[in-house]
Amino acid sequence: MRKVKILVVDDEHLIRWSLEQNLKKQGYEVLTAGSGEDALRIVREEQPDLVLLDIQLPGISGLEVLEKVKEFDEEIIVIMVTAHGGLETAVTAMRIGAYDYLNKPFNLDEMAIVIRKALETSELRREVVSLRSEHKKAGVPNIVGSSHSMQSILAMMDKVAKSEAATVLVQGESGTGKELVAKWIHYKSNRADKPFMAINCAAVPATLLESELFGHEKGAFTDAKATKKGLFELADGGTVFLDEIGDMEMGMQAKLLRFLEDRTFRRIGGAKVTSVDVRIISATNKDLVKAIEAKDFRNDLYYRLQVIPIHLPPLRERKDDILPLAKHFIDTYRREFAKQVNGIAPPAERLLVDYHWPGNIRELKNVIERAIILGNEEMLSVDHLPAEITSRVVTAAVTALVTFKLPPEGIDIEEVEKELIRQALEYNDWNQSKAAKKLNLGVDAFRYRMKKFGFL
Numbered sequence: 001m002r003k004v005k006i007l008v009v010d011d012e013h014l015i016r017w018s019l020e021q022n023l024k025k026q027g028y029e030v031l032t033a034g035s036g037e038d039a040l041r042i043v044r045e046e047q048p049d050l051v052l053l054d055i056q057l058p059g060i061s062g063l064e065v066l067e068k069v070k071e072f073d074e075e076i077i078v079i080m081v082t083a084h085g086g087l088e089t090a091v092t093a094m095r096i097g098a099y100d101y102l103n104k105p106f107n108l109d110e111m112a113i114v115i116r117k118a119l120e121t122s123e124l125r126r127e128v129v130s131l132r133s134e135h136k137k138a139g140v141p142n143i144v145g146s147s148h149s150m151q152s153i154l155a156m157m158d159k160v161a162k163s164e165a166a167t168v169l170v171q172g173e174s175g176t177g178k179e180l181v182a183k184w185i186h187y188k189s190n191r192a193d194k195p196f197m198a199i200n201c202a203a204v205p206a207t208l209l210e211s212e213l214f215g216h217e218k219g220a221f222t223d224a225k226a227t228k229k230g231l232f233e234l235a236d237g238g239t240v241f242l243d244e245i246g247d248m249e250m251g252m253q254a255k256l257l258r259f260l261e262d263r264t265f266r267r268i269g270g271a272k273v274t275s276v277d278v279r280i281i282s283a284t285n286k287d288l289v290k291a292i293e294a295k296d297f298r299n300d301l302y303y304r305l306q307v308i309p310i311h312l313p314p315l316r317e318r319k320d321d322i323l324p325l326a327k328h329f330i331d332t333y334r335r336e337f338a339k340q341v342n343g344i345a346p347p348a349e350r351l352l353v354d355y356h357w358p359g360n361i362r363e364l365k366n367v368i369e370r371a372i373i374l375g376n377e378e379m380l381s382v383d384h385l386p387a388e389i390t391s392r393v394v395t396a397a398v399t400a401l402v403t404f405k406l407p408p409e410g411i412d413i414e415e416v417e418k419e420l421i422r423q424a425l426e427y428n429d430w431n432q433s434k435a436a437k438k439l440n441l442g443v444d445a446f447r448y449r450m451k452k453f454g455f456l
Helices: 013-025 036-046 062-072 087-096 108-139 148-162 178-187 206-214 250-262 288-293 299-305 319-336 346-354 360-374 387-403 413-427 432-438 443-452
Strands: 005-009 029-033 050-054 077-082 100-103 168-171 196-200 239-243 279-284 308-311
Touching: 005 013, 005 036, 013 029, 013 108, 029 036, 036 050, 036 062, 050 062, 050 108, 062 077, 062 087, 077 087, 077 108, 087 100, 100 108, 148 178, 148 308, 168 178, 178 196, 178 239, 178 279, 196 206, 206 250, 250 299, 288 299, 319 346, 319 360, 346 387, 413 432, 413 443, 432 443
Parallel strands: 005 029, 005 050, 050 077, 077 100, 168 279, 168 308, 196 239, 239 279
Antiparallel strands: none
16 A cells, blocks of 8 residues: 655755654654655655645745645645744645645644645545546446547537537437436536436426516415526526427526526525626427517527537437447346347347438337347347337338339249248348248148248
8 A cells, every 4th residue: 555655845954854753653654855856856756745834934934835736636635734834824825735834843643643744635636626527427428429520529519518608509300319418518518516407398388487587586476485506506507407498488488598697596486696607508399480470489499509609410320330239228128128139130130220210319219128028039139019010021021012013034933932031041040930921821731831842
């Protein structure tokens, strides 16, 4: 286990020696410096955990050394020591970043207690920083997308996350992952350790939405039995996600626009003006330009919301992402349901890629979840997919037969039937019940044909 490293900085040799011997007995690794210049060199080279720093030094003063140490590494603990104590000096040292302030002559036992508390505080601070970092990483959703369009969007999102306050409007069909984008931007930004608050504007009655966003005072209306903070107040320092913003009624749009002007508001029934620092990310599956033309959405609010517009393409336009997404959901649900599924059979892959996915990523996620729950094989096959996807096979087959041109010399219909039986068996790894199902035959009728054509 690494020893805690302490640097003693004092221009008096006897004091340095005395402190060095005492601290070594307590189990610390001790470094010493007789000047500010030497102290800064050692700090850069050795990066001590704690510095005992005399204020009165030849050359660079202790306060100057303190300032430069904090510039180099803010986490290094500095305890100031001096024989020339004074309130003004103490205040200055603490303002610059000193942990504590001791006067000479000092009691070694007292110093030991101060050092121990300082190191405990530093350890707790590191744990908090680590936990916040883990929380931030855990909050970032995994957005799967290798297609060119998604790579461009991810690059834009990365830039957007660095802009602290600009409003973002995410547009796209239902199920394309608009809330995931909002969360990704929030948790990748410097607001990540502050709240992310979301509300669906279409799901909350217009009469309640104002209270949900701005809060209300006790007695503001009949059911206001207590004061309530709204989302903007609760999310101060963080992000508010306004989903389905296109469904917000016109009166509420005017109030939101007023809030966006300067990020101030009054609770319903209140007189106090409250100022908050929140980022607004909104989303809609509606065409807001058409809504503006229909007088259903405010033109000025639209331009306020879409300072940074992000358009999410439907899944049918990013086919390169279908199989990576499907495999991502397989990994998620096989762990959740303790299944051994580890892939998708090629025929099922083709169907997934060819399907038009009207419900987008949400529909794909539900299809994979259902398949994992109901299936027991190691590979997801065509049989695990719902009818709306597999029915396309029948449609394709019928289309092929209708467009087939009978050759002038004719064909042997039994040879065609035999070939279909063979393909159905090979397609399903010679599982007779599955092969029969592919040709819409009962098992007995299928086995009869197998015997007829020499497959049994």
